[in-house]
Amino acid sequence: MQARELMLDDDQLLLSSGHRLWNRELLHQPGLAGKFCYLHSSFCLKRLFDVQFFVDGDPVVIYDNQYRIDRSPSHTHIKYLVRPLEIDEYKYITDDDRAGCTYQARSSDHKAHQLAIEVLAGYVTMPNADPKPAYPLLGSGTFQHLPVFAYLDAPGFSQLHSSAIHLRRTLQLPSDGAPVRAQVSVSFEDRDRHGAAPAVPDDLLEQHQRTYNRWFADNVPYFDAPDPAFKKMWYYRWWLVRFNMAQADTPDLHGYRFYEGKLGFDNVISFAVPAQMKELTYLRDPEFGLQQAENSYRNISNGAVVDPPGSPYWGETYSHWIASAVAEFHRVHRIPSDRLRALLPAMAGDVRAWMHMYDRDGDYLPERQRPRVTGYDLDILSYWFFDGLKLDLDGEPPNLERVDFAAFVYANARAVAALAQETGDDTLALEFDTVAERIRQAVLQSLWDDTTHFFYPQRTPDHHRAPVRELHGFFPFATLLAPDEPRYLRALEKFVDPDEFWARFPPVITSQHHYRQWTWEMDGLTRNIAPHPISMGARTLLQVLKHYHQDIVTADHFMELMRRFTTLMYPGVNPYDALWRPNAHEYYSKWEPHQSTARPKPSEISHDFHSMYCSLVVEGVVGLTPRDDSKIELQPAALRWDHFLLDRLRYQGRDLTVVWDQPDGQLHYRGYPEGFSLHVDGHRVFTRDHLGHVIYDPASGAAEEVNGPSPRP
DSSP states (O other): OHHHHTOOGGGSOOOOOOSSEEEEEEOSSSEEEEEEEESEEEEEEEEEEEEEEEETTEEOOOOGGGEEEEEOSSOEEEEEEETTEEEEEEEEEOTTSEEEEEEEEEESSSSOEEEEEEEEEOOOOOTTOOSOOOTTEEEEEEETTEEEEEEEEOTTOEEOSSSSEEEEEEEEEOTTOOOEEEEEEEEEESSOOOSSOOOOOTTHHHHHHHHHHHHHHHHOOEEEOSSHHHHHHHHHHHHHHHHTEEEOOOSSOOSEEEOSBTTTBOSOOTTTHHHHHHHHTTSSSTHHHHHHHHHHTTOEETTEEOOOSSSSOOOOOOOOOHHHHHHHHHHHSOOOHHHHHHHHHHHHHHHHHHHHHSOTTOSSOOEEOOGGGGTSGGGOGGGGGGGTTOOOTTSOOOOEEOHHHHHHHHHHHHHHHHHHHHTTOHHHHHHHHHHHHHHHHHHHHHTEETTTTEEOOEETTTOOBOOOOBGGGGHHHHTTOSOSSHHHHTTHHHHTOTTTTOOSSSOOSBOHHHHTTOOGGGTTSOOOBOHHHHHHHHHHHHHHHHHOOOSSSOHHHHHHHHHHHHHHTSOOOOTTOTTOSOOOOSOEEOOSTTSSOSSOEEOSOOSOOOSOSHHHIIIIISOBOOOSSSOEEEOOSOTTOSEEEEEEEEETTEEEEEEEEOSSSOOOSTTSOSEEEEEETTEEEEEESSOOOEEEETTTTEEEEOOSOOOOO
């Protein structure tokens, strides 16, 4: 009962998912009922089958104190204590889209018993349905131009005489308590079986567990840290990546696609794609990231990247830095030249479209009047500045030439130029280097304020500046648009100022200086904090630490930001386990110090994949700096940790192992020496007695310690 008091919204959720099938809601009853979605949330079924137990001929009524739930990523285990029996029910979704229940029953009183399991299933409503399904076919149709057939499989069950689908199987349970197993599943398939059903293996559950866990073993690098919150979050975030993956060839998306969130935004939404690309970069198989990039540029409107017409579909052109993320991906996994050439026209077209459609005055500063295209919606206070800071949802916000728009288009233009250079297209490279430099000069001339030392947006018609400090004002550092000069670096002082952006969970979207000036008329603003802007803030700090000469922000700032970010994603409601049930919600509210709640209030959308974490661990905590050449550069920020290890990191076709074990006589990793070491393909190439900035050259075998930042890519 104490455990039930701690139940969260996502307790009613199966954590495993298939190529196309996932669960959004799971009812706590025998069988599979709730909400099961296939490919998109516009096609979901509320009930696959119900199960009823009969012990020695008597029906079993299950009360709240007669079952226990244990959840694992691969399955949910429910133990029913229905004396004189124990019945274990394992619910799961296999990689090939089979929603199954495996039942295992045993006698608990040293006597023999009979357990009858009855299954009730209904014929299901399918999109574009074919008429007259007949058991075992529950329904068939087409969805997103794909055929889909749903079959009910129940080996050893007999169909009872009824017009409904009513099945029964009786298990003989011996007195010695030996378990007896039965299975029921609904398989979603892309073709008619045309004959006898394929055999369902007795060890379907075990096969599923092996296949499910193999994906993580094959693709996820191993990470160890002295802080258990970081380590657990690392593996949770990779589960989040896997959960939000789907695979199908539909008109809008091919192969692997990663949704912003299967529990809220089940589409490849361009706002989230750059952060997703950064995470996918560090899966060992590059196909996941490469196909996500290809899917993003497969959906174009007027030359610009737009939402695919799946579900949900707003037809929106969000501000994004996808091309820049692709260029960074290319430094880790070299993109084959044919696929790179195929991507470049769309990448170039997207940059051109932004400059053509959204720079009507030709000053190289893109403009938009819709706050939502920033991805931060109503929290962008600058859009309401010219209305006296009064929120008017029915009003028309002004066109703003924004820092984030310019910084992202600049980054994408630089990426197109760099990738074009690699393919030998010097003309394209020159075109986009020129565009990028003109954007850069326009930002420095028009959006930088030398009095307050910050980048601000301005109203398009009269170039009147909105003096509202927003997180976007730091994005010129995130994209390396800002020069490495003291006058610009002074902006970073506001990042780490507790009265500005360094809030309880830094950084905030709009400076706390402005939050305190809000009146009741601005209560429509959410004042949210969210994983996406926090991860963008962490990325900004990394770019500054790696590529700028300054001492305003430090590695300690980055690690403290990551610590608070990590803490935010644990619910903090279990008094016995501080690291219980991590969850990356879409956003969190009620975080301000004056709020009465001890924890920020999470949004309704759980397990959202619209932010970075694992890439920040790789590039920040462990300190890998992806490069255009073959050298391996490490600059760890975890300077106060006494040990960490990152193993099987795939980088430019090599396997890297990065180890830090503080030389103190307490060996943490058997087979690895104390100190700071890099291993390439299993061979140790250097060891230092301290953490630091090191560049290793595989060609010469030399490892050079570096003072100061890296050259800009």
